[in-house]
Amino acid sequence: MQCLKFIRNRPAWPREAALVAVAGAGLLGAAVPASAHGFGQRYDLPVPLSLYLTGAAAAVVVSFVIIALFVHRPLAGALPHAPRIAAPGKQWPVATLAGQVLTVAVYALVVAAGWFGNQNSLMNLAPTAVWVIGWVGLVYVSALFGNIWARIHPLAAVFGWSELLWRRLTGRALSTGVHYPDRLGVWPGLILLFAFSWTELVFPYAALPAAIAWLAFGYALVTWTGMALFGRAVWLARGEAFALAFGAFARFAPFGPPRRHDEPASASMTAFVVFLLSSVVFDGTLATPVWARLENIVVGAVAGSETASRMIARTLGLLAVWLLFLGTYLAACAVMQKVAGGWPAAGTLARRFAFTLVPIAIGYHLAHYLSFLLIQGQYVIPLASDPFGFGWNLLGTAGYRVDIAVVGARFDWYCAVGAIVAGHIAAVYLAHRTALATLDSPRRTLASQYPMTALMVAYTVVSLSIVAAPIVETSSGPTLDPAAALVAVPPGALIPEPGTGRLHAVGPSRTARLALTFRALGSTFHDGTRMTAADLLYPYVFAWRWSTRDGGEGAPYDPVVDAVTAFARARLVGVRIVGVDTTSKSTSFGDVTFTRELLIVELYADLATDDPERMAALAPPWSTMPWTVIALMEEAVHRGWAAFSRAEAARRGVEWLDLVRSPTLRAHLAELVDAFARDGYRPVGLEGLVTTEEARARWAALGAFSRAHGHFLVTNGPYRLKDWSPQAVTVEAFRDLRYPLGVGSFDSLPIPRRGFITRIEPADEGLKLSVDIETVMKFQRSYKIVREPLATALATSPLPPVLVCRYLVLAADGRVALAGTGDLATDASFRLGLKGRLAPGDYTVQTAVYVGGNAMNPEIARIPFRVADGS
Template sequence: MSLYLFGGAAAVVFSFVVVGLFVRRAQPARAYSRIDLFDYPLGKVVAALGVPLKLIALVLFAAMLVAGFFGDQNPYRNLAPTLVWIIAWVGLAYVSAFVGNIWPLINPWRTAFDGVEMVYRRVCGRNLALGRPYPLALGVWPAVLLLLTFSWIELVYPTPAVPLHLASFALGYSALTWTGMYLFGSEAWLRHGELFTVVFGTFARFAPTDIRTAPPKPQFRLRGFGTGLACREQISPSMMAFVLLLLSSVLYDGLIATPEWSVTESAIIARLSDVAELGPVALRSVGLLGFWLLFLSAYWMVSIIIAAVTEWQFSPRQIAQSFALTLIPIALGYHLAHYLVYFLVQGQYIVPLLSDPFGYGWNLLGTASYRPNIAIVGARFAWYTAVAAVLFGHITAVYLAHLQAMQTFSARKRALASQIPLTALMVVYTFVSLSILAEPIVERSRPSAQPSTVAENMIAIPADAVLPDPDNSHLQAIGPGKFARTKLVYRLLGSAFHDGTRMTAADLLYPYIFAYRWGVRGDGRETHYDQSIDTATAPIRRQLAGLRVVGSETASRSIRVGDVDFLREVFTIEVYTTSAPTSPEREAVPAPPWSTLPWHLLVLMEEAVGRNWAAFSQAEAVRRSVEWLDLVRSQALKERLAALSESFEREGYRPEALRTLVGVDEARRRWAALSAFYKANGHFLVTNGPYQLKSWSHDGVVLSAFRDLSYPLGVGSYDSHAIPRRGFITAVDSTGDGVRLSGDIEMIDKFQRSYRLKRVPLSSIPPDVLKRTPPECRFVVVDDRKRVVLAGAAPLGESSSFQFDFKNRLPVGRYTMFAAVTLNGNVMNADIRQIPIVVSTGAEGQGSQVSTTGTP
C-alpha cells in the first residue's frame, strides 16, 4: 500500500519537476489551431444532424417522464434510471470532455422553450421571455445549489433510481428551468442557472473542440486538449465554488463506501436512536456539505500561501479564481475512475430499454431481448483504468497550473514558487483519492439479510401480514388482533439467479410456503410430506407469527476497483415471531427471508416429488423406493423435468399460492429462462450463489464464478471465503484472575494465481493488517459434570493475545476450557484446544486464583 500511494504521489511531484524544467513559457492562445470544422464536409454533415438530434433528445426526455410516471417501477425495466444516471450524467460528461460540448444543441429544456417562444413570437409579435437583466452578483450560484441538490439525490437520497421519483424530480427541475428562462431569457439562465449547461460546459473546456451555437454563425473549432482551461481570465467566486463542488462530490461518492466511513457512520447513528430512520440521510447530508467546505477551505489556504510566497502580487481571492479551472482535469480523472466501467457495462441496458422503455413487454426496435455483456471489461481493466485516470488528472492539472502561473506572474521565479503549494495540495488529493480507490467496498445491506431492528414486548401484527395456512399452504392474511413477541425488520439486498431471472417477493415468500407444505403431516398428504423437511423447518413453523413485505427500493453504489457501479433492489420485510427477544442475530436464525433457489425451481422440484419421480431426502427415497432428487446427474429425471418445464412455459403455470404475486407472463418468462439454462448447461441447479456449476464427472466438478450487476458482492469480494484461513493457539498462560492465550494465524501469500498459506505469530503482524480481518477467540467452559457454565468470544487484546478474566464469574472447582482462534468467522476444521483450569478462590471469596494444568 505504501509503495502504491507514494508511487502515485511521486508521479505527481516528478511531473511538477519536469514541467518546471522544460516548460519555460506559456504558448499564446492565438498559437493554437482553430480550424472551423463547419467549413469542411465532415463538419457540414455534423451541422445537418442538429435538428434530428434536438428532436431525438426531446423525445427521449418526454419518454423518460412518461416511463417514470406510468411505466414499470423496476429500474431494470424502466428507461428513466438508465437514461438519467448512465447515459446523460455519465455518458454526456465524457462526450463533453473528450469530444466537445453538444449539450447546448440537444438540451431538451432549451429546445422546448425556444420552440414555444418561436410560436409565441409569430402569434403575438413579441418574445415570450420577460428578458429581465440577470443579477451579476448571483454568478452561477443557482447552478451551485442545483449541483449540491443533484449530488444529494445521487449519493444521499435513499431511492435515487425509483422511476417515479426520478420523473418527479425532473418535472420539478423543468418548472424551475423554464421559469428562469422566462424571467431572464434562455441564454442568460442557461449560462448561470441551468445545471447541466454549466457542468458539461465546464468539462468541455478540456475538450479538443470548441462548439458554439450562438449567432451570427455557429462554430465548431479544433483546439488542443485543455486549451480552454489555460486562460488569463479570473472566474467568478461562484464558479470557483462550483468547480470545488464538482471535485469533492465525486470523491465523496467513494468515501461513503469505505470501511472507515461505515464504522464512523454506525457509531454516530447508534447515538441518534431517537432519529434512527433519518440518521443515515442526515449524516450523509452533513458529510456531503462538509466535504465540499473542506475542499474549499484547503484550496483557500493554499491560495493564501501562494499569495505569500509570490510577495502578494495578487490577493488570495484573485489567485483562487485564477487557478480554479486547472483543477478540472482532477475532477475528470475522478469521474473516469469511478464511472467509466459502470458506463461501459451498465450502459448496455439502454439497448433493450429503447425497445421497451416502459417495461410493458414491447419490442419496438427489435432489441428487447438483448442481454448486456458484463464481461466486456474485466477487473484488471477497471483497476488500471481507475489508477491511470487519477494520475492522469493530477499530472494534467500540474501542467495546466504551471501554464496558468506563467501567464499570471511576470517573473518565472514567482511562477515556480506559486506552484509548490498547489502541487502539495494535489499530492494530498492524490493520496486521498488513491487511498479511497484501494479501500474495500462496504455496503449497508448484506446478502445474509441481517435484521436491523428487534422490538421488545408484545407487538401488534399488521392485519395485512401473511402466514402459510397449515392445511393448504396458501398465504393467508393474519387479520386484526394478533400479537407477536418479536418483530424483525430486514433490509434484504436482492440478487439475480443463475438463469438470469431476478429475485422478487415471490422468491422470498415461497420457501415459507414450501416449509409448511412439505413439513406438516396431514390427512391424505403423505405424498406431500417429508420427515427430513419437517425436522429442518420445525423451528420456523414453531416461531413464525407473520410475514409482511413492506416494499422494495433501489440502492445505487459506486464500485471503483475490480467491479462496476450498478443499481440493485433492496427489499424491506417484517418478520414476526413468538420467541422472546434476545439479540437480532439469534432471533434471525429461525426465519430469515432469503431465497437460495428461485420459486419456479422449487415448484419444479415439488412436481417431481409429487409425481413420485423422486424424493427430497435420502430416507424418504428409500421408504418410497424412488430415486433421491438429483438435478444434475440423473439423466432420466432431467429429461422429465425439461419436458415439464416446457409444458409449464406454454401455460404460464404458477402454483395457487403465488397467483396474487406472479402473473402469467412473468411465469412464462421464468419457465423459459429455466429451460434455456438447462439447454445451455445440461442441469437444473439454478441458485443465486457466487459460483455456478459448469461441468462435472465422477472425479470432481468445475465451478465458474457467477457475476451479475445486481449481485450483492462484487468481483474479488469472495476472496476471504474462497481460501478459509485458520487460527492456532500456541501458548497458554495463567494471569491470576484468568487465562491469556497466544497464537498464530494463517496468512496468504499470493503470486499471480498461486496461493500459499503460512502460519504467522499474531505478535509479528502489523496492527493495520490485523484490523482488516481481526481474529477472535471463541470459547466454552464446562465443569466436571460436562455442563456448560460459560461461553463467548474474546477479541484480540493490545498485547496480541486473548485475555479471559474469570474473576467473580466461576466458583471454586475444576473446569475445562475449549478454545479456538477464528478468522472471518471460519470454524471449519478448527484447531480446538482443551485447557484444564483450576479455580481455587471463586465468586464467594475476595478474588479468584486461576491456574492451568496439563497440556491441550
C-alpha cells in the first residue's frame, strides 16, 4: 500500500469523523454532478504526446528507408526461424494428448463454474479463463510458439475422440461429408469472430459467469455441428473462429514450425485479418472522449432503453471501425496499383499483402492487453483452488492476493509505444519483401510501398493517440421528460415515511414535474462489501427519519440533518431502483478489464428547471458509506451515547459522534456490531431490500474491519484511514481491483490548475470573457506550470481539460438575481447569457473559470453590469 501522511501544526485533529457521521444526510443536499463517478485516467507523459507521435511515425518512415536500401530478397518460402522450443503434434503425441485432456477438462470446468458457481465474476473461474487466459494469453502463445491451439483444441479433441469411437463401432465417419462451398471461404469464421468480439465489447453481461457458460455451450454446439456437416479438418480451416485467429497470429511465430508466407490470402481471409486489427482498435476507442460523444449522440437518436441504445451504438461502432479499416486498406492497395503501373489488380494486391498486417495486430494486442494479462491473469492463482467461488482451497492458493503493482502506468505506456511501432516496422519489412516477390522491377516495388508506408504511419498515429487518450466514464446523467409538463410516477417508486423512514409506495396516479435517471457506478467499501440498492436508498431513510421535529419524546431528530435535507425532502416525490446493469469493460489501469455494476435509479421530483446541475443536486442516489455504518451511528445516537451534530451533543450533554478516536464509543459499537451480526439486524426501511443472511454478512464484514483497523470509518473513497495521533493522520491508498476508480484517477488533485479571466467585453448575449488557463508540463519527476491563452491550450493539447465557467449576478441590495454557467464558444471564449434575464438596474457579475474540476481558491472577476430600461 502507498501511504500518505498529513502533518498538522495544531495540537488537535479537526472533526473529520463527525462530518462523515452526517454524510448520509449531507449527500442529499450537496451539489454534485449526476453521474456518481466520472473519471479520466491518464499517465502524464515525460514529453508531449505530439513528440511521441512524431517519433513513432518517423521510426516507421526511417525503417522503410533502411529496408528499401538494404533488403533485396523477395518473400518466398519460409522466413528464418529461431530454434523450436515446442512443436506439439505427431512428434509429441503424449504431450498433445495431455494438452487435449487438459483443455477439455478446463472447458468443462468453465461451463460448470459458470452455471453452478458464484456469479461474482472475480470469484468465478469462467470470466478469467475465457477473457484473460483463453483469449489474450493464447494470442501471445500463438504469436511466439505457433498454432498450438490447433493441436489441443478442446472441441476438436472431443469430436475427434467421438469420431474415433463411432468409426470403431460402426465403421463409418461421424461427419456427413457435405461439400463445403468454396465461395464461403472463411466468412463463417469471421462471423463467429465478430460475434465473439461483440460479446466482449458490446454485450452488457459478458463478465457474468452464467452468460459465459451458456455462450461456451452454444459455441460448442455450433462447432460440432460444423464438424459433423463438413468434417473436422474442413471446419477448423474455414469456420472455427479461434483456429483461424490463432493460426493468423501464429503465422510469423519465431519459435513455431516454419511455414510458407508467399501464398496470398483469400478475400474472406483478408477481411478476417483486418477485423483482427480493427476489433482491438475499437476496444481502445471505447475509452476515448470522442467515442463517448458519438455514443451519446446515437443513444439520443435511438428509441428504447438506454442499455439497448448503447448496445446498438457499440454494435454500429464495431462494424464501422472494421469497414473503415478495410476501406482504408483497400484504398491504399488501389493507390499501390496506380503507382506500380496498373498491375496487378488492387484486389490481388490486397490479398497478397493481407498477412503483412498480422504483426500490426500482434502489436495492438500487446499495447492494449498486456497489462490486462499481467494483472487480471493473476486471478488464476486463487481461482485454481476455488473455481466455483465456494470458499474452497484445493491447491492451497486461495489466499493469494493480486498484486496490481506488478506493472505500472509508465510500463504500460512504453510497452504500448514499443509494441505498436515494432509491429508497424515488421509490417513494413514484410510488405517490402512481398512487393519484391509480386512486382517485376525494383522501381515499381519501391513506388508501390509509398502508399503502404503512409498507411502504416497513419495506423501508428491513430493507435498511439487512442492508447494515450484519457479513460472516461460516460453517463446519461439526468434527463427531463420533454413529452409533458407532468411525469407519471411509476408504481414501483418509493418514498420514506417522515419520522420512521419506512419506505412505502408513492401511490397511484401520482405525478411529478421532473424525471431524473442516475447511473450510479457501484463500488467496493473498505470492509470488502459491494454497494447494493440498499446502500443507495438508506440515506433517504436516514434523512426522513431524523428530520421530523414533532415526533414526540425520544423520537429521532437532529436539527443539522433537518436543515441540510430540507430542500430534497420538500421536492422529492419518489425514487425507484430500476435494476443493475453489469458491464464488462471498465478500464481503470491501462487496458485492464474490470467488472462493474451500474445501479440505475429513477428519481421523481416537483421541481421545474432546465439547469442540469440543479436537477442533479436535488437528491443524488449515492452513498459514501455502507448502510451498516449509518445504521450503527443511528443506534449509537438512539442509545444516548453520542449525537450527530455538535449543537445537539452540547444540548444533550453527550459526545459528538466519533467513529475513530473515542475508545468508549468504539467499545460500545463493537459489542453492538457483534450482536447485530448474530441477529442479522435490519433497520426499519430495509426489510424488503436485505435478507437476514445478507445482513449477517454485512455486519460480520464491518466487525472484521473494525478489529483489523481499530475504527469503524468505512467508506468507498480512494483512501483508507490507517493510524492517527493528535499531530498527524496517516491514510493509505485503497487499491482493490473491484474498486471502479483506478490508478491515475486523482492525478489532477496534487497539482490543481486555475483559470484567469484576462479580458471582458460586451456581447450580444451579455458578456464575452477571454481566458488564460494553467497547464502542467511534466518532465520525469519535475514539472512546470505554464499559463497560456485558452485557445492555445486547446489547440496544442491532445487531452483538453474539463473547463467550467460559473457566474453569479448580485443585485444592488446584495440579493442573488441570477446564477448559471457560461458557454464555451468556438473562438475559445466564454459567453455569459444575460440578455433578457434581468430587470433594469445595477448589478455585479461575479465569475470564475474552473480547470479540471479544481474549485479551490478560484480567481474571481467582479464586473459592474447595468441593464437599462427597455433593454
